[in-house]
Amino acid sequence: MNSFLHFLDFGGHSTDVGLSNLSNNFLYASAVVLGLAMLSFAADLAGYPGRVAREEARRAELAGEQQAVAAEAAGSTTVLQRTVETAPAIPHEKRQWAGIGMALTWLGWLLLAACVVFRSASVGRPPLGNMYEFAIVGAFFVLLAFLLWNLKRDVRSLGIFVVGPTLLTEMLAALIFYTAASELLPSLKNYWLTIHVTVAIMSVALFTIAFSTTILYFVQKWREDIHDTKYKFMDAVPGSEVMDRTTYGLLIIAFPLWTFTLIAGAIWAQKAWGHYWSWDPKEVWTLVIWVVYAAYLHARATAGWSGKKAAYLALAGFACVLFNFCVVNVFIVGMHSYSGM
Amino acid sequence: MTQTETAKNARSGRDSKQPLLAPKIGFFGMLRWLWRQLTSMRTALFLLLLLAVAAVPGSIFPQRSIDAGRVATYLEQHKTVGPLLDKLSMFDVFGSPWFAAIYLLLLVSLVGCVLPRCAIHLKALRSPLPRVPKRIERLPATAERDVPAASGDVVAAARETLRRKGYRVRVDDPVDGTQAIVAEGGRLRETGNLIFHLCLLVLVLAVAADHLMGWRGDVIVPEGSDPFVSAVGSYNTLDLGPWVRTSDIKPWSITVDHLDVTFEKDVAKSSPQYGQPRDFVASVTTSPTPNGKQTKRTLEVNDAVKLDGTSVYLLGNGYAPMITVKSPAGKVLYHQETPFLPQDNGYRSVGAIKVPAASPKQLGFYGFFLPTAEFSNTQGPISTYAGLSNPELVIGAYQGTLFPSSLPQSVYSLDTQKMTQVMDGNKPWNAVVRPGQTVKLPDGTTISMAKTVPRWAGLSARYDPGKGTALTAALLGLAGLIMSMTLRRRRIFVKIRTGGADDTDTASTLISAGALAKGEDPRLQVALDALLDGVERRLGTTPTSQAGPAR
Numbered sequence: 001m002n003s004f005l006h007f008l009d010f011g012g013h014s015t016d017v018g019l020s021n022l023s024n025n026f027l028y029a030s031a032v033v034l035g036l037a038m039l040s041f042a043a044d045l046a047g048y049p050g051r052v053a054r055e056e057a058r059r060a061e062l063a064g065e066q067q068a069v070a071a072e073a074a075g076s077t078t079v080l081q082r083t084v085e086t087a088p089a090i091p092h093e094k095r096q097w098a099g100i101g102m103a104l105t106w107l108g109w110l111l112l113a114a115c116v117v118f119r120s121a122s123v124g125r126p127p128l129g130n131m132y133e134f135a136i137v138g139a140f141f142v143l144l145a146f147l148l149w150n151l152k153r154d155v156r157s158l159g160i161f162v163v164g165p166t167l168l169t170e171m172l173a174a175l176i177f178y179t180a181a182s183e184l185l186p187s188l189k190n191y192w193l194t195i196h197v198t199v200a201i202m203s204v205a206l207f208t209i210a211f212s213t214t215i216l217y218f219v220q221k222w223r224e225d226i227h228d229t230k231y232k233f234m235d236a237v238p239g240s241e242v243m244d245r246t247t248y249g250l251l252i253i254a255f256p257l258w259t260f261t262l263i264a265g266a267i268w269a270q271k272a273w274g275h276y277w278s279w280d281p282k283e284v285w286t287l288v289i290w291v292v293y294a295a296y297l298h299a300r301a302t303a304g305w306s307g308k309k310a311a312y313l314a315l316a317g318f319a320c321v322l323f324n325f326c327v328v329n330v331f332i333v334g335m336h337s338y339s340g341m
Numbered sequence: 342m343t344q345t346e347t348a349k350n351a352r353s354g355r356d357s358k359q360p361l362l363a364p365k366i367g368f369f370g371m372l373r374w375l376w377r378q379l380t381s382m383r384t385a386l387f388l389l390l391l392l393a394v395a396a397v398p399g400s401i402f403p404q405r406s407i408d409a410g411r412v413a414t415y416l417e418q419h420k421t422v423g424p425l426l427d428k429l430s431m432f433d434v435f436g437s438p439w440f441a442a443i444y445l446l447l448l449v450s451l452v453g454c455v456l457p458r459c460a461i462h463l464k465a466l467r468s469p470l471p472r473v474p475k476r477i478e479r480l481p482a483t484a485e486r487d488v489p490a491a492s493g494d495v496v497a498a499a500r501e502t503l504r505r506k507g508y509r510v511r512v513d514d515p516v517d518g519t520q521a522i523v524a525e526g527g528r529l530r531e532t533g534n535l536i537f538h539l540c541l542l543v544l545v546l547a548v549a550a551d552h553l554m555g556w557r558g559d560v561i562v563p564e565g566s567d568p569f570v571s572a573v574g575s576y577n578t579l580d581l582g583p584w585v586r587t588s589d590i591k592p593w594s595i596t597v598d599h600l601d602v603t604f605e606k607d608v609a610k611s612s613p614q615y616g617q618p619r620d621f622v623a624s625v626t627t628s629p630t631p632n633g634k635q636t637k638r639t640l641e642v643n644d645a646v647k648l649d650g651t652s653v654y655l656l657g658n659g660y661a662p663m664i665t666v667k668s669p670a671g672k673v674l675y676h677q678e679t680p681f682l683p684q685d686n687g688y689r690s691v692g693a694i695k696v697p698a699a700s701p702k703q704l705g706f707y708g709f710f711l712p713t714a715e716f717s718n719t720q721g722p723i724s725t726y727a728g729l730s731n732p733e734l735v736i737g738a739y740q741g742t743l744f745p746s747s748l749p750q751s752v753y754s755l756d757t758q759k760m761t762q763v764m765d766g767n768k769p770w771n772a773v774v775r776p777g778q779t780v781k782l783p784d785g786t787t788i789s790m791a792k793t794v795p796r797w798a799g800l801s802a803r804y805d806p807g808k809g810t811a812l813t814a815a816l817l818g819l820a821g822l823i824m825s826m827t828l829r830r831r832r833i834f835v836k837i838r839t840g841g842a843d844d845t846d847t848a849s850t851l852i853s854a855g856a857l858a859k860g861e862d863p864r865l866q867v868a869l870d871a872l873l874d875g876v877e878r879r880l881g882t883t884p885t886s887q888a889g890p891a892r
């Protein structure tokens with residue numbers, strides 16, 4: 001009987017074309033602003049070697065001055081001791097470009113928020129019904145996670161590596177996934193859908209950032225192994241060990257969220273299709289992603305498997321996330337075929 | 342590496358360092374060795390990855406359990422690789438022996454790994470706290486504070502602060518004027534982890550119970566037709582778990598009085614959304630037993646009706662025109678609401694009308710029901726809208742043997758192996774029938790469609806005894822997972838000595854503290870500093886946090 005579910009394709013009507021056009025314009029504006037944010041972050045990274053050189057010069061200068069002062073006030077050895085011990089504290093240079101980049105990221109996020117809100121208003125439902133909407137909401141959560149993270153710690157040096165994929169997602173959304181605003185078919189009208197999909201997108205946002213940090217792990221590891229001096233600007237980004245820990249930190253938040261996605265999806269399937277698990281391709285891939293990330297967590301806890309091997313598993317996990325989104329949604333027949341494309 | 346971590350690694354490392362062919366370990370030694378391999382973390386990791394890989398073909402090839410029709414089509418189109426793939430169970434991946442082998446091994450590994458861990462953990466929960474290490478300053482995180490308070494007050498404050506944070510605390514007797522405190526926190530992390538793994542086990546058992554003892558029946562019920570009574574023979578398709586007895590299927594009944602379906606009409610006709618179903622609601626009359634109390638209710642998508650432990654879902658809809666076939670002599674051979682199966686958004690529906698009563702040869706009609714018929718030069722007859730704007734039945738006919746084998750066949754298509762097409766002169770006979778019309782075959786047989794076209798409701802009856810357990814285990818497991826991901830196993834050691842840093846000032850007290858974590862804990866230092874801040878706040882002094890760049 002599943003066969004008559006296939007034709008129940010996703011659908012709806014453009015309730016308000018004006019609002020949906022407005023939403024599209026906000027998306028374009030957000031993409032432009034994020035493009036500028038990327039340039040600012042790039043300028044910040046490029047300026048790093050110069051910053052270090054200048055700081056070093058100033059430090060040497062200050063040390064020289066203090067030594068002179070200390071020599072003048074000779075007699076108090078403790079003073080000299082102290083001066084040598086505590087390297088002269090020089091204030092860090094202000095990273096103007098990084099600051100501009102963050103400001104632009106906030107702006108780009110607000111514009112994207114407006115895009116999501118107006119899209120939602122134009123269809124009169126949460127914007128979680130097709131791939132285009134998944135993509136814009138996903139981009140929204142990636143930026144939100146990054147902005148909140150930056151409030152707690154200074155992660156501006158990761159800016160370009162987070163804003164970059166977000167911008168790419170926005171462009172793919174606008175050019176390839178775009179679907180005109182429309183309503184939902186009956187089996188999708190359920191609050192479990194909203195819960196299930198929102199949490200799924202939130203965890204995918206974290207998986208995406210964790211993917212960026214995994215790539216950075218490999219880059220930094222490679223640079224450390226060959227004692228790279230050519231790409232000095234990358235010293236602005238923390239070393240491989242920090243990237244490894246950061247990835248882990250992101251994934252232990254994302255994993256329970258994905259677990260919840262799996263459970264909420266099963267509850268929804270029970271209500272909509274009469275059974276919580278039917279081995280539908282989309283369900284299979286949700287499980288595969290879950291299992292691969294579980295393997296990653298196990299790898300981290302297994303002697304001899306942390307580091308590179310675990311990082312490969314994190315990459316494999318994200319490859320599955322991408323496959324699930326780009327291939328399973330579009331090319332594989334199942335009960336979840338509502339990419340809207 | 343921390344102390345506890347070293348111990349753990351030594352434990353898991355031992356298995357792998359055992360020589361592959363250790364001499365004279367004997368049969369039981371060999372078994373023990375195998376068991377240890379199976380329950381090692383590395384094996385769990387490998388089996389998890391294997392499970393992920395093994396599930397993939399199940400999402401790529403059509404699966405019999407989901408859509409047997411697509412499997413048959415696939416086999417027809419791939420004559421060479423098809424049978425080979427079939428031999429490898431590629432069309433029944435999730436019921437295949439190799440898939441079962443993987444998850445059963447994983448389960449055994451899980452039991453073998455988790456049960457001993459439960460025992461160890463229970464013991465650990467009751468074991469005494471360790472002694473304070475001699476050199477606290479060697480611990481991964483350390484902090485020192487000089488506070489202007491009496492040491493007795495400091496000890497009380499430290500104990501209270503640790504208690505409030507959920508630590509297990511022991512205050513040792515003073516030695517040489519130094520008071521030591523040992524505290525341990527985050528023991529619930531391991532508890533949570535064990536709950537998670539145990540729930541995983543329960544979840545799998547519950548799903549297995551559903552598979553073995555559950556059943557599912559699908560049936561198409563036209564509006565206004567006789568009550569449908571649940572029984573083994575009355576479903577269109579019935580999937581029984583291996584342990585289901587036919588007496589487990591209770592004879593409740595349901596009548597579809599009316600089905601309300603709304604289709605999208607407010608968009609441009611070119612939009613793919615045009616004609617999409619928006620809502621369907623069935624008014625039904627149910628009864629828990631054949632002659633029991635009748636109840637009127639509504640049945641909606643996402644909202645099942647429960648009957649005697651079985652849940653009935655509304656999953657689909659379509660049209661079931663009332664068709665009448667009469668012999669040339671006017672005898673009624675067929676008079677039935679005949680469901681047609683929608684194929685696209687316009688509800689271009691396929692179906693078959695099987696008339697075994699026709700003689701001398703049996704008669705079968707095949708074709709389309711089109712709710713809003715139009716003729717397309719490229720696609721032939723199509724339907725442009727799912728509502729009944731211009732309903733037409735477009736049919737052709739075959740004569741011969743309707744059921745050439747005892748194999749079950751689809752109600753929506755004819756098996757024409759032993760049939761010949763009905764001809765009109767030298768081209769195949771076909772006809773268009775509109776509501777209330779009658780058309781004649783060349784031999785004088787007539788076929789007609791009634792004026793009103795009823796709809797059918799696709800109902801699915803489900804009995805899943807394990808689903809409540811599965812849900813409980815899943816939610817509890819999630820709670821355990823969150824516990825195990827957020828809590829940190831930490832040990833805090835504090836030494837408190839009167840005299841302050843210079844050992845002269847009796848009004849001040851020196852606190853030296855160190856912390857040790859199990860596993861990775863980047864925020865250990867931060868946590869320790871926060872604890873000491875808490876102690877100072879409790880003493881009423883301003884925290885002199887020396888938290889450096891540590892993160």
Ligand code: HEM
Binds near residue numbers: 455534
């Ligand atoms: C059925 C598949 C399994 C799944 C989905 C699974 C999942 C997980 C997850 C998500 C964690 C992370 C929790 C954390 O980091 O605190 C974990 C931890 C752990 N798992 Fe499993 N597990 C499975 C099977 C096993 C098996 C068979 C073993 C025994 C060999 C095992 C042993 C462990 C251990 C020892 C940890 C703790 C790691 C640590 O944090 O030190 N698991 N498991």
